[in-house]
Amino acid sequence: MANNRISYAQLLETNNLMQACTDETYWLCVTRTVQESKLFPVPSYMLLSYLNAFYRYPSVLRKIESRMSAEEIGDRARTMGIKVQNPSMGWALPGFYLLGREWLINMGLLRPQDAVEDCIYVMDFWKRFQLSWHRNDGHITNKEFGHRSQILPERQVQIFEADAYACEAGDELHSAASQFMASASQYGFLISCESRISLCNEGPYKLGDNAEMIVRDYMDLSESDFPWLDGVAAGVPYNNLTVPMRVKDCHFYLMDDWGSFESEPEFRAEHIAGVGLYTSDPLSEGYEPVGMGSKEELTRKFLKLNQQVKDATTKLWRRMADWSRDQMLDAGAVTYFAICKDLAHIAGTYEMEDWMLVDERAERFRPLLNDEYSRDCLGELVGLLTHPSQRTNEYTMMQHSDGPTRMYSPIPYSILDGDDYTPTCGPIYPGDSCLPRKEDRYQTSRGVLTLEEYNAQVRDFQPTAHKYRFLDETWVKYNSETALADDMYKADQVDSRNLAGKGAGLKRSDLA
Numbered sequence: 008m009a010n011n012r013i014s015y016a017q018l019l020e021t022n023n024l025m026q027a028c029t030d031e032t033y034w035l036c037v038t039r040t041v042q043e044s045k046l047f048p049v050p051s052y053m054l055l056s057y058l059n060a061f062y063r064y065p066s067v068l069r070k071i072e073s074r075m076s077a078e079e080i081g082d083r084a085r086t087m088g089i090k091v092q093n094p095s096m097g098w099a100l101p102g103f104y105l106l107g108r109e110w111l112i113n114m115g116l117l118r119p120q121d122a123v124e125d126c127i128y129v130m131d132f133w134k135r136f137q138l139s140w141h142r143n144d145g146h147i148t149n150k151e152f153g154h155r156s157q158i159l160p161e162r163q164v165q166i167f168e169a170d171a172y173a174c175e176a177g178d179e180l181h182s183a184a185s186q187f188m189a190s191a192s193q194y195g196f197l198i199s200c201e202s203r204i205s206l207c208n209e210g211p212y213k214l215g216d217n218a219e220m221i222v223r224d225y226m227d228l229s230e231s232d233f234p235w236l237d238g239v240a241a242g243v244p245y246n247n248l249t250v251p252m253r254v255k256d257c258h259f260y261l262m263d264d265w266g267s268f269e270s271e272p273e274f275r276a277e278h279i280a281g282v283g284l285y286t287s288d289p290l291s292e293g294y295e296p297v298g299m300g301s302k303e304e305l306t307r308k309f310l311k312l313n314q315q316v317k318d319a320t321t322k323l324w325r326r327m328a329d330w331s332r333d334q335m336l337d338a339g340a341v342t343y344f345a346i347c348k349d350l351a352h353i354a355g356t357y358e359m360e361d362w363m364l365v366d367e368r369a370e371r372f373r374p375l376l377n378d379e380y381s382r383d384c385l386g387e388l389v390g391l392l393t394h395p396s397q398r399t400n401e402y403t404m405m406q407h408s409d410g411p412t413r414m415y416s417p418i419p420y421s422i423l424d425g426d427d428y429t430p431t432c433g434p435i436y437p438g439d440s441c442l443p444r445k446e447d448r449y450q451t452s453r454g455v456l457t458l459e460e461y462n463a464q465v466r467d468f469q470p471t472a473h474k475y476r477f478l479d480e481t482w483v484k485y486n487s488e489t490a491l492a493d494d495m496y497k498a499d500q501v502d503s504r505n506l507a508g509k510g511a512g513l514k515r516s517d518l519a
Contacts, residue, residue, distance in 0.1 A: 012430075015423055017127050022417040024130045028101050029414040030406045031150045031264060035098065036389040037407075039267055044201040048332060050381035052200065052339025054110065058369035059344040061107030064100065065125035066435045067351065067361050068132050074466070075354040077132045079476075081139025083353055085158055086472040088287035088294040090226045090247050091353065094207065095346040096140060097148055097156075097264035101133045103343065105415045106388060112416055113394040119416040120428035126418060136350075143480055154261040156209050159222070160480060162496045162511075163294070164212050167251035168220060169505040169518040171281035172302045180302055183309035185276045187316070188250060191225045194316040197323050198227055198236065200339040204346055207266035211259040214515070218280065219259060221268070223250045228316065229450035232348060234363065235338060237446045239322040242315050245286045246450045249294060253281030284308060289352045289465050291452040293472060296502050333441045336376065340365060341440065355466035359445050359458065364438025389414070471498050487511045 043049060071080070084091045108126065111117035137147045143160055146152045159167075174181035195205030205228070210221035229246040230236050257278040261269040268274070284305060285294035298308025330338070341363055351357035375381075387393045392405075392412040403411040422428045447457045453464065475495040478486075486492050493510035500506045506513070 013123060013127065013422065015420070017131075018418055018420055018423070020134075021127045021130045024101070024134055025105060025126075025415045025417060026413075027148070027150075028098075028105060031098065031148065032102050032106075032389065033392070033405070033414055034150075034407050035263060035265055039263065039265065046327070047201045047335050047339050048376070048378055048381065049201065049339065050385040051376040051378065052336050053343060053385060054376060054381055055336060055340035055365065055369055055372065056343030057103050057107035057110060058372055059107070059340060059366050060103035061111065061122075062366045062368045062432055063344070063361070063435055064104045064129055065122075065431065068129060070361070071350050071354045071356050072132070074356055077135040078139040080350055080353050081136045081142075082476050083289075083470065083473065084349075085140055085142065086160075086293065086476075087289070087291060087470050088163075088249065088285065089289055089349060089353055090207075090224055090287070091136075091140075091347065091349045094204070094265040095349070096133065096136055097266075099343075099346045101130060103346070104129050109394070109396060109415055110384070110388060113388075113396040118428075119396075120419050120422050120426065122430070122432045123418055123422065123428050124430040125432055149262055149264045154263050155211065155259075156262055157212060158209055159212070161483070162499045164220065165513060165515075165518060166294075166500060166503045166506055167222070167283055168214060168253065168515070170296070170299060170503055171251060171253050171283045172299075172305055173253075173281050174302075175280065176277040180282065180306045180309070181276070181279060183306045183313070184250070184279070184282045187309040187313040188223070190313050190316045190320070191228070191248070194228070194320045194323070195225055197320060197327070198233065199342050200335070202339070202342065203265070203267075204342060208262060208268050209266070210262060211254075214253060218253060218255050219257070221252055221254060221259060221262075223252065224248070225250075228319075230446075230455070231449050232345065232357075232359075232362065232445070233338075233342070234442055234445040235323065235326060236319075237443075237448065239326055240319045240450075243312075243319050244315070244450075245297065245312075247286055247288055248297070248312070249285040249287065251283045251285075252279050254278045255280040286452060288452050289349070289355075290461075290468055292470055292501075293499060295452060296504070299504060331441065333373075336373070337365060337440045337442050340369075341442075352461075352465065355462045357458065357462060360438060361435065363445055364440050366438045367436045368432075370439065483511065 112119060141147060144152050144157045149156045172180055192206055199205045205226050207224045208221055211219040214220050225248045227233060229240045229243040231246045255278060257270050257272060257274050259268050259270045283299060284297045286297050287294050298305045345362045348362045392414060396416050397412050397414060399411045399413050401411050405412050449456050449458060449461050451461060478495055483492055496511040497508060500509060
């Protein structure tokens with residue numbers, strides 16, 4: 008078809024965003040992970056998830072934006088502590104979509120000029136969300152910030168620092184917090200089909216000459232979106248938990264777009280000098296304290312949560328032990344594909360059929376996805392870059408490898424001169440799954456709700472922080488003594504045990 012809706016500027020920007028994702032994806036894949044499991048067919052479910060992302064992301068994102076823009080979702084996620092962040096938006100949304108596109112191109116089932124309007128839209132949505140989410144550090148990705156992320160505004164970091172309870176290796180709180188984080192990490196690893204999607208780290212934030220803070224999030228812990236947690240996670244009272252950690256004698260020099268970190272010296276539990284505990288979701292007024300009334304209460308809460316997630320882990324192992332390979336394949340593919348599902352929860356447009364099923368167009372490829380083919384295909388796609396579609400002219404030197412390769416194929420500019428192209432892959436097709444359907448029960452900060460109730464309450468909810476949406480850190484710098492700034496800080500401080508009512512104008516020296 009002749010092009011009359013796509014501009015040169017759109018193609019330039021889209022290809023630039025894809026190239027940035029190419030460089031970071033290659034670095035992440037060859038330096039930071041091993042994609043294997045003794046239980047789950049990980050390469051197979053990853054490939055299936057990429058196809059699901061290619062066929063469904065354009066439609067579900069347009070559905071989300073029919074009610075709320077990407078940039079407003081980014082603002083709400085940042086100010087309310089909602090769990091849409093790295094790795095889901097920093098890398099996975101564009102990464103999964105583009106990997107599905109590239110694999111189809113390599114198989115000869117798609118041309119670089121097909122589904123062009125979809126591709127432009129997905130990358131534009133991602134860019135707008137990321138710019139909003141990263142507003143305080145001014146970047147699109149962690150990579151652009153030297154592999155770090157400082158998402159939170161000053162007023163929230165102040166609360167985390169001021170309210171954290173001091174601890175040290177050997178004391179009861181330190182032991183309880185360490186036990187919980189170890190158990191929750193193992194539980195999250197199993198929930199997400201032996202991937203790291205249920206755990207993320209963010210930061211660091213400077214607390215002094217020899218102290219930093221990182222913020223660790225545990226997500227999807229209770230009965231919410233994943234059908235395999237129905238019944239299994241009924242005893243886990245929070246779907247999302249956040250643990251801010253004060254760390255001493257340890258510098259985090261890398262926090263990548265997968266939420267992984269590196270530090271000098273290597274981070275160990277003994278470096279933790281203070282902890283807090285919070286929960287949040289699309290219906291909360293930001294981070295809500297959990298067990299933060301006293302050091303003793305927080306210790307008891309960590310111990311209780313540790314037992315609750317250990318019990319849920321045992322039940323989940325028993326459930327998964329009876330799964331067939333196809334059920335494991337579906338669960339892993341859905342987990343990966345739905346990594347950015349909370350975008351729909353924030354907008355109040357979430358539907359189980361959009362996010363928990365495998366699109367029939369992706370399902371066609373299941374016969375290919377045996378362990379050997381999937382392992383080799385994935386290795387070539389994200390590491391070796393030996394697929395024919397990924398080869399470039401012999402003078403090219405790719406970032407990080409110096410080879411004549413490119414992970415993602417650009418959109419050809421020739422469509423602006425009239426070369427044919429197709430605009431879209433089409434709407435969402437019917438989907439299915441080998442797994443039982445999700446029960447209509449969702450754990451939220453307002454209790455257990457049906458999905459209809461959950462969506463309705465989200466659509467009616469206007470968080471207090473939203474009225475301060477455009478009062479950024481630069482505005483605060485020049486207006487910290489105004490009543491409006493004071494009101495904004497007090498709104499976040501309302502549940503703080505040490506800063507409630509203190510308002511704006513605080514410095515770190517005032518927190519002692």
